Amino acid sequence: MEKILVLDFGGQYNQLIARRVRDNRVYAEILPYTTPLEEIKKRKYKGIIFTGGPNSVFDMSSPHYTADILGIGVPVLGICYGCQLISWMAGGEVKTAPVSEYGKIELTHTASPLFANIPERLVVWMSHTDYIAVAPEGFEIVGTTADCPCAAMQNTAKNIYAVQFHPEVTHSEYGHQVLYNFLYEICHCKGDWVMDNFIDTSVQKLREQIGDKNVILGLSGGVDSSVAAGLLSRAVGKQLTCVFVDQGLMRKDEGDMVERTFTTMFDMNFVRVNCGEHFMAALKGVTDPEEKRRIIGTEFFNVFWDEIRKQSDRGYFAQGTIYPDCIESGKGDADVIKTHHNRVKTPDDVEFLGIIEPLADLFKDEVRRVGERLGIPRELVWRQPFPGPGLGVRIIGEITAEKVKILQDADAVLRDEMAKNGYERNLAQFFCVLPGVNTVGVMGDHRTYENLVAIRAVTTDDFMTADWARIPYDILAKVSNRITNEVPHINRVVYDITSKPPGTVEWE
Numbered sequence: 447m448e449k450i451l452v453l454d455f456g457g458q459y460n461q462l463i464a465r466r467v468r469d470n471r472v473y474a475e476i477l478p479y480t481t482p483l484e485e486i487k488k489r490k491y492k493g494i495i496f497t498g499g500p501n502s503v504f505d506m507s508s509p510h511y512t513a514d515i516l517g518i519g520v521p522v523l524g525i526c527y528g529c530q531l532i533s534w535m536a537g538g539e540v541k542t543a544p545v546s547e548y549g550k551i552e553l554t555h556t557a558s559p560l561f562a563n564i565p566e567r568l569v570v571w572m573s574h575t576d577y578i579a580v581a582p583e584g585f586e587i588v589g590t591t592a593d594c595p596c597a598a599m600q601n602t603a604k605n606i607y608a609v610q611f612h613p614e615v616t617h618s619e620y621g622h623q624v625l626y627n628f629l630y631e632i633c634h635c636k637g638d639w640v641m642d643n644f645i646d647t648s649v650q651k652l653r654e655q656i657g658d659k660n661v662i663l664g665l666s667g668g669v670d671s672s673v674a675a676g677l678l679s680r681a682v683g684k685q686l687t688c689v690f691v692d693q694g695l696m697r698k699d700e701g702d703m704v705e706r707t708f709t710t711m712f713d714m715n716f717v718r719v720n721c722g723e724h725f726m727a728a729l730k731g732v733t734d735p736e737e738k739r740r741i742i743g744t745e746f747f748n749v750f751w752d753e754i755r756k757q758s759d760r761g762y763f764a765q766g767t768i769y770p771d772c773i774e775s776g777k778g779d780a781d782v783i784k785t786h787h788n789r790v791k792t793p794d795d796v797e798f799l800g801i802i803e804p805l806a807d808l809f810k811d812e813v814r815r816v817g818e819r820l821g822i823p824r825e826l827v828w829r830q831p832f833p834g835p836g837l838g839v840r841i842i843g844e845i846t847a848e849k850v851k852i853l854q855d856a857d858a859v860l861r862d863e864m865a866k867n868g869y870e871r872n873l874a875q876f877f878c879v880l881p882g883v884n885t886v887g888v889m890g891d892h893r894t895y896e897n898l899v900a901i902r903a904v905t906t907d908d909f910m911t912a913d914w915a916r917i918p919y920d921i922l923a924k925v926s927n928r929i930t931n932e933v934p935h936i937n938r939v940v941y942d943i944t945s946k947p948p949g950t951v952e953w954e
Contacts, residue, residue, distance in 0.1 A: 496528025694722020695836030887937030
């Protein structure tokens with residue numbers, strides 16, 4: 447399989463670059479800048495992309511790499527900091543820019559394989575305070591802006607290219623074409639990374655690895671674990687046991703939907719553990735958000751592993767780990783690996799033959815495509831991000847069974863209206879929050895003093911930043927009217943118009 451290396455120098459868009467490469471049907475993987483050159487050579491990449499980063503290349507404490515990488519015969523593309531790093535390694539001069547460039551900037555380019563089939567002038571996304579003052583010997587400047595004399599450069603003899611802008615972000619016009627040109631015109635990729643191949647290859651590998659042994663998977667009902675379950679079911683059928691812990695903090699009827707899906711559509715053993723009352727008792731009187739998270743996490747861990755201990759023939763343990771869960775940071779500490787809820791620590795007294803992570807090479811959008819091809823229902827495949835503690839962090843203050851039901855009913859109305867209007871496709875995430883505030887209202891001729899519910903809806907590409915969604919007023923009016931009329935104990939609906947930053951997506 448063809449592979450492109452995304453060499454990470456601490457850029458915030460490292461995963462986005464890899465995803466954009468994969469969108470072009472070429473497999474990309476991310477490694478930190480501390481990866482030895484010999485290791486990179488052994489992997490036989492078709493091309494290498496240097497990411498951006500927040501540092502200055504002339505600061506010797508910043509991430510650097512040996513200049514030898516420019517001479518191994520593999521095409522290289524530098525982006526932002528990566529562009530400046532190539533200049534620094536090749537003998538150019540990088541300085542603090544007289545004028546910093548942030549946001550959309552018009553760029554003019556000359557003929558280059560990198561800009562094939564792209565208009566001479568285009569708008570690109572810049573974010574830099576340093577710039578290339580003098581290009582290295584052997585490099586030709588092929589792109590400029592009003593304040594950046596070297597916005598793109600190339601050394602065609604060595605197949606080395608560099609751009610000061612970010613082609614991976616949607617704000618850059620023809621950014622997709624720039625990456626396409628690097629992959630196909632410069633690296634001469636064939637484009638053999640397709641989901642159907644992934645499914646067939648994965649099923650064969652899983653059958654070979656598992657043999658006649660059993661597999662246990664913790665099924666949360668989220669996208670990752672659901673797709674992992676579907677893939678394993680196709681591979682080994684009844685050898686798979688999925689354990690689903692319903693702690694009573696899921697969205698309305700969600701537990702039933704998960705059970706119905708995996709007991710009717712897939713060949714597997716499905717175990718549902720209903721423990722809502724246990725969780726309500728454990729959370730009684732608790733109001734601190736961090737304490738609530740701790741209790742929910744601890745009790746979930748205990749309930750799940752108590753159920754696993756009942757399985758006499760455990761075999762392998764499977765997890766819904768995806769590629770972002772496995773990526774080492776390129777921010778300067780190569781020993782730190784990003785932690786994620788998908789990677790579960792097993793208790794010392796529970797032994798398995800090994801850990802299986804069938805989705806560990808995929809990004810979330812690729813996981814969804816696999817799920818669609820496996821026939822998993824859309825409501826699971828396109829399930830929005832849902833916090834590990836569930837509705838427990840969307841109820842401010844003490845969690846009670848009554849509050850959970852109120853929030854479930856209000857959230858169900860919101861989701862129903864978004865689906866009816868087709869507006870859910872415009873939103874990255876939307877949900878209701880119960881802030882624990884009562885307000886005065888009038889229903890009929892009676893004064894009420896009931897719950898206020900807040901609606902939260904955002905648009906975002908990566909959840910690093912998010913903007914509050916401009917849902918049309920007529921849709922919000924219909925949602926508010928239905929919630930106050932159909933959901934008991936709610937007499938007021940408000941809409942959260944805070945972006946991230948300064949707020950966060952979740953309230954707690």
